[in-house]
Amino acid sequence: xxxxxxxxxxxxxxxxxxxxxxxxxxxxxxxxxxxxxxxxxxxxxxxxxxxxxxxxxxxxxxxxxxxxxxxxxxxxxxxxxxxxxxxxxxxxxxxxxxxxxxxxxxxxxxxxxxxxxxxxxxxxxxxxxxxxxxxxxxxxxxxxxxxxxxxxxxxxxxxxxxxxxxxxxxxxxxxxxxxxxxxxxxxxxxxxxxxxxxxxxxxxxxxxxxxxxxxxxxxxxxxxxxxxxxxxxxxxxxxxxxxxx
Amino acid sequence: xxxxxxxxxxxxxxxxxxxxxxxxxxxxxxxxxxxxxxxxxxxxxxxxxxxxxxxxxxxxxxxxxxxxxxxxxxxxxxxxxxxxxxxxxxxxxxxxxxxxxxxxxxxxxxxxxxxxxxxxxxxxxxxxxxxxxxxxxxxxxxxxxxxxxxxxxxxxxxxxxxxxxxxxxxxxxxxxxxxxxxxxxxxxxxxxxxxxxxxxxxxxxxxxxxxxxxxxxxxxxxxxxxxxxxxxxxxxxxxxxxxxxxxxxxxxxxxxxxxxxxxxxxxxxxxxxxxxxxxxxxxxxxxxxxxxxxxxxxxxxxxxx
Ligand SMILES: Cc1cc2nc3c(=O)[nH]c(=O)nc-3n(C[C@H](O)[C@H](O)[C@H](O)COP(=O)(O)OP(=O)(O)OC[C@H]3O[C@@H](n4cnc5c(N)ncnc54)[C@H](O)[C@@H]3O)c2cc1C
Ligand SMILES: Cc1cc2nc3c(=O)[nH]c(=O)nc-3n(C[C@H](O)[C@H](O)[C@H](O)COP(=O)(O)O)c2cc1C
Ligand code: FES
Numbered sequence: 319x320x321x322x323x324x325x326x327x328x329x330x331x332x333x334x335x336x337x338x339x340x341x342x343x344x345x346x347x348x349x350x351x352x353x354x355x356x357x358x359x360x361x362x363x364x365x366x367x368x369x370x371x372x373x374x375x376x377x378x379x380x381x382x383x384x385x386x387x388x389x390x391x392x393x394x395x396x397x398x399x400x401x402x403x404x405x406x407x408x409x410x411x412x413x414x415x416x417x418x419x420x421x422x423x424x425x426x427x428x429x430x431x432x433x434x435x436x437x438x439x440x441x442x443x444x445x446x447x448x449x450x451x452x453x454x455x456x457x458x459x460x461x462x463x464x465x466x467x468x469x470x471x472x473x474x475x476x477x478x479x480x481x482x483x484x485x486x487x488x489x490x491x492x493x494x495x496x497x498x499x500x501x502x503x504x505x506x507x508x509x510x511x512x513x514x515x516x517x518x519x520x521x522x523x524x525x526x527x528x529x530x531x532x533x534x535x536x537x538x539x540x541x542x543x544x545x546x547x548x549x550x551x552x553x554x555x556x557x558x559x560x561x562x563x
Numbered sequence: 564x565x566x567x568x569x570x571x572x573x574x575x576x577x578x579x580x581x582x583x584x585x586x587x588x589x590x591x592x593x594x595x596x597x598x599x600x601x602x603x604x605x606x607x608x609x610x611x612x613x614x615x616x617x618x619x620x621x622x623x624x625x626x627x628x629x630x631x632x633x634x635x636x637x638x639x640x641x642x643x644x645x646x647x648x649x650x651x652x653x654x655x656x657x658x659x660x661x662x663x664x665x666x667x668x669x670x671x672x673x674x675x676x677x678x679x680x681x682x683x684x685x686x687x688x689x690x691x692x693x694x695x696x697x698x699x700x701x702x703x704x705x706x707x708x709x710x711x712x713x714x715x716x717x718x719x720x721x722x723x724x725x726x727x728x729x730x731x732x733x734x735x736x737x738x739x740x741x742x743x744x745x746x747x748x749x750x751x752x753x754x755x756x757x758x759x760x761x762x763x764x765x766x767x768x769x770x771x772x773x774x775x776x777x778x779x780x781x782x783x784x785x786x787x788x789x790x791x792x793x794x795x796x797x798x799x800x801x802x803x804x805x806x807x808x809x810x811x812x813x814x815x816x817x818x819x820x821x822x823x824x825x826x827x828x829x830x831x832x833x834x835x836x837x838x839x840x841x842x843x844x845x846x847x848x849x850x851x852x853x854x855x856x857x858x859x860x861x862x863x864x865x866x867x868x
Contacts, residue, residue: 532592
């Protein structure tokens, strides 16, 4: 964990209430796919945890949705402004668990953290199928970016305005992609359904209300098959087998 | 700038500075060992521990508030045996200042059992007894809300704690905190920590449900600072044992204020959750602030108000 000041490079709407936030810093960071950052916001007591969608050793790319007061304040910030951020939080995804071909399933904003994982898997020469689920066309993000990486891309929308009509599981059933391991991030009902439906092992990235976001307040503990675990520090990524839904 | 003296003494235990992360807001110290230099901090109050391991409350356990937060962690902890056999020895290896064990219980026997084990643990310097827990044999009322129950806990733990100083940590959810403080002092307490969290509640108005799963929880953070200062002042005037002041402290200025009010050491709680580096940052900021205020030795200002 490091506490670092980042400068906003850009902060733009890319979909319904959804912003793409590009940040730069002058100090080295080392982010793994699936890790998150915790952002201090003037006027809010607690930080806001946001997953890293992509990163270099001096930059972060985040996607966030305006759902309340904190994210509203974030959406009003301008390039050049500084944000004080705790970085390199959480465990992240383990790309080594996939042997040859991976299935990445993202729902809503959960599509963001899978992007960096997708890059890593492709760089390891693995085959990647990405399934993104949204409610409607106006919420779709990262479609072009995933395509540009060269991953197989399927989109499902609840209203059928883009891709397959229905859940991500419907798209998976229809196209029957080949994979030996899956990775998922998104709403709990989606991840629960996936973990039950998919035959292989997989990893799921969870969300929980947080206090510290770094493992020492025990505000985010869930029960798992391996005992109590802190979502922020022992997760947010957990093995499918460990989760008690 | 002349050399500033930040060291204070709590019942014969010398702390290089008065800054102590409050129980429950700094884990067992170990969780933060890689993120900051623990040895900059005067003492560490460890996560509250009970006889048996506890999972605690369901999530959400945290609700943000203006000027603070509500927590209903529900005393998640690995139990006293893991504390004395694993956590404290591991922390002692890397940390040289005061280790304060925070003990909770749901019966007098449980407090005594845990304190006896903690007193026998070499690495622990001070026992801090959290009496804000419900007494399962007393209709569920917190021990700390009755002078009589608070005194009973104090007597029971003092009987088994040997030479280790015992600080009783008071609940602010009472009408007259001074009478409870005095009852603890009379029962043999070596010191007092105050305050713990205020019982609070937040409601999600869109979902029409309480935010924390347990409905209510403990409110703390900068918003409670003035109440904590008032209580520390009242108690330290009425009692002659040392006080660790706690509640809403977030910066060096607050530390000075708490000490002027009567605190010998100052605990920082909720602020650690938003800034894990706040304790060492406060320690770094103190000398310059003392210089500005014409203070050479922190002991000069304890209880001057
Ligand atoms: C590990 C992790 C990664 C996340 N990644 C992303 C991301 O990449 N993009 C994104 O848009 N959102 C993400 N979220 C959710 C995001 O943190 C919340 O949407 C945000 O905190 C809401 O803040 P607010 O002030 O707008 O909402 P408010 O409801 O006003 O917030 C009040 C409090 O509740 C907390 N809170 C509210 N909703 C959530 C939630 N869903 N999860 C956790 N805490 C919440 C807030 O942090 C704050 O403490 C992530 C959450 C976690 C735990
Ligand atoms: C997340 C959290 C967990 C806590 N756990 C304990 C505990 O186990 N034992 C205890 O005596 N106090 C506990 N407290 C209370 C704090 O130690 C402190 O007394 C209180 O929060 C007031 O200080 P503050 O305003 O600086 O937070 C906890 C507080 C928080 C925020
Ligand atoms: S949020 Fe503090 S331990 Fe996870």
